[in-house]
Amino acid sequence: MMAFRRFKNAKIFVAVCFVVLFIMTYMTYTDNSKATSLYKFREQLWRFMSPRRQCGCDTCVAEPEASTWFDERFNLSVLPLLSKQNNVIPDTVYKWWLTLQGETKPKDIYEVMEELFEVIPGDLDLMDQGPYRCRTCAVVGNSGNLKSSNYGPEIDEHDFVLRMNHAPTARFEKDVGGKTTHHFVYPESVRDLQANVSMILIPFKTLDLQWLASALTHGTINRTYVQVPRKIRVSKDKVLVYSPELMKYVYDKWLLNHGRYPSTGLLAVIFALHVCDKVDLYGFGADSKGHWHHYWENNASAGAFRLTGVHDGDFEASILANLTSINKVLMFRGR
Known part of the structure; x- marks a missing residue:
């Protein structure tokens, strides 16, 4: 029973991630004001995966302790x-x-x-x-x-x-x-x-x-x-x-x-x-x-x-x- 619940929760998590990524992809490819769609999609994915960062880029100017x-x-x-x-x-x-x-x-x-x-x-x-x-x-x-x-x-x-x-x-x-x-x-x-x-x-x-x-x-x-x-x-x-x-x-x-x-x-x-x-x-x-x-x-x-x-x-x-x-x-x- 416990294993079944874990499996069910994992399926829900994967489904939520899929929906979020689908929405992000749709927004990226339908935004004609952005010049590089794939680049923007990669950045949006990074933001989703790294919510505690200073910014949504792969590196952020304001991040401390680099130097x-x-x-x-x-x-x-x-x-x-x-x-x-x-x-x-x-x-x-x-x-x-x-x-x-x-x-x-x-x-x-x-x-x-x-x-x-x-x-x-x-x-x-x-x-x-x-x-x-x-x-x-x-x-x-x-x-x-x-x-x-x-x-x-x-x-x-x-x-x-x-x-x-x-x-x-x-x-x-x-x-x-x-x-x-x-x-x-x-x-x-x-x-x-x-x-x-x-x-x-x-x-x-x-x-x-x-x-x-x-x-x-x-x-x-x-x-x-x-x-x-x-x-x-x-x-x-x-x-x-x-x-x-x-x-x-x-x-x-x-x-x-x-x-x-x-x-x-x-x-x-x-x-x-x-x-x-x-x-x-x-x-x-x-x-x-x-x-x-x-x-x-x-x-x-x-x-x-x-x-x-x-x-x-x-x-x-x-x-x-x-x-x-x-x-x-x-x-x-x-x-």
């Missing part, structure tokens, strides 16, 4: 965006942030943020981690090693595609992809974006936040330390603001105070570690000949930005190398 080096630096409690809910900047962070571009008489930061969040929603939360989420992200740098890489289709398969500064895609789609979900800029590097792209402003000074509110409304500010656009073409509902607290966290915990402040590329990578489950890096570092030019430039000897002393390029490269060696990111080195 002491990583665990000493990674702090998921540091929120990546300024928002209506996350709008208090610690005094030590604020004082450091004011020194980045030498502001001496800035407008009250909380008054500026209040005005800004009357223009943009300031309520989007990307920190929706869970054991069933598998958010894949491609952080696309601007290195010339992307030339002739043919990475484009692979980049576009990611859930999030993060780009930075000027980063043109037109005419370069074969190598860099055509999809962008989030674009990191500061006022001096801003560009018009398509309506479905989220602009992430990296503010290096109070005036940057004032400029953003102005550029989305009346357009009265047209200069920071150089000329900047009075108006920008971007959807207000998709404008996000990088948190100064995350900037200082990157500088203190990851850069160990090397250079004056982090590069846009490193800020984008650490941002991705906080909002993504799987992170792939493209277009970072020199090309195979040691050149540091951008992929849209024909001058292979360009890249004098490495000599300014603002960013410690070599130390930043060592951070990416360490992240790669412990499988927290996958680096695609191009040509």
Whole structure:
């Protein structure tokens, strides 16, 4: 009798598993918005079999104990965006942030943020981690090693595609992809974006936040330390603001105070570690000949930005190398 009950329970368990897998398979193959059905099915099966994991991917960025080096630096409690809910900047962070571009008489930061969040929603939360989420992200740098890489289709398969500064895609789609979900800029590097792209402003000074509110409304500010656009073409509902607290966290915990402040590329990578489950890096570092030019430039000897002393390029490269060696990111080195 006992053996019969065990057999019956085993049959019920197998039947339930079959139903669950059938539903998952059906959802996978009928979801035309997903580019790779078999890949998604494999991830969904993994989620079902591993409910206690940090995420639904086969490996998860946020999982601890993979590396002491990583665990000493990674702090998921540091929120990546300024928002209506996350709008208090610690005094030590604020004082450091004011020194980045030498502001001496800035407008009250909380008054500026209040005005800004009357223009943009300031309520989007990307920190929706869970054991069933598998958010894949491609952080696309601007290195010339992307030339002739043919990475484009692979980049576009990611859930999030993060780009930075000027980063043109037109005419370069074969190598860099055509999809962008989030674009990191500061006022001096801003560009018009398509309506479905989220602009992430990296503010290096109070005036940057004032400029953003102005550029989305009346357009009265047209200069920071150089000329900047009075108006920008971007959807207000998709404008996000990088948190100064995350900037200082990157500088203190990851850069160990090397250079004056982090590069846009490193800020984008650490941002991705906080909002993504799987992170792939493209277009970072020199090309195979040691050149540091951008992929849209024909001058292979360009890249004098490495000599300014603002960013410690070599130390930043060592951070990416360490992240790669412990499988927290996958680096695609191009040509």
